[in-house]
Amino acid sequence: MIQPFDDIYFMKKALQEAEAAYDKGEVPVGAIIVHKNQIIARAHNLTETLTDVTAHAEMQAFTAAADFLGGKYLKDCVLYVTLEPCQMCAGASYWAQIDTIVYGASELERGFVNLKTTLHPKTKVISGVLEKECSQLLKRFFVEKRNLN
Amino acid sequence: MIQPFDDIYFMKKALQEAEAAYDKGEVPVGAIIVHKNQIIARAHNLTETLTDVTAHAEMQAFTAAADFLGGKYLKDCVLYVTLEPCQMCAGASYWAQIDTIVYGASELERGFVNLKTTLHPKTKVISGVLEKECSQLLKRFFVEKRNLN
16 A cells, blocks of 8 residues: 555655754754644754754644644644654653654664653654664764864 | 842742733743843743643743843853743753752652753752742642632
8 A cells, every 4th residue: 555644754854844954054953743644833943043942843843733733732643853852852742742753863862762751651652764864964964063163 | 148139039039920820820830030140031831821831931931031141051040930840841951051940849740850850960959949839829729720620
């Protein structure tokens, strides 16, 4: 059976958001939220642009998705994010009771897995989707930044 | 020596914010951020009003304080919050590198202490300031809410 809307399809959309962050000189992380196969929120990291540590891609996506749905709980929603969420974003997903988190690249130091952030009991996690593409964009950003300084 | 601006003085200001949340039917949590004895941000929980789980008092205060200071790091800043921060808010404080977190009531189930959220190594924590007043307002809210339902 053809599956036009699979995890790879949606992660590519999150990667497009990460590229938009890259173009702005932001750490390139992108996120989308999907509700019943429909993209209801798109966001990318804007911490530098907004001088605001809370402006991670996921946080903005949660806010936008809740606004779209008219309720604060993201039931039947899947977060696709190019980098493993941090404690703040995983903590927000707990409150949002999101159904599934799908991420690309791992973040061993500051990601929620190794820091053992508690997710909502309903939340499922899928990791490593387009991992190579997601981490390559991040590596490119940090190499270029290092060369500029 | 007279200390007009001590932790109790500032926690009273955070409690005023919690009361403003209470008046709106929000879980009554208030926060302020103090920079060199000046209050640079005041906020209260607005999760219901904004239908947004990310609208905790602390998150809004971080955003407002960074905006005031013109930089995303909250150096020399103290967060006063009436309830122990959750994983999301403690996670945000990690990124903001806040100097000190002072909280009133403890949150044994969803607070960052028992959930072991990693704070920034620079961040100091003071707990239990006006604990009774902070927790009484929360208890009153939940008792009244239960009686209404």
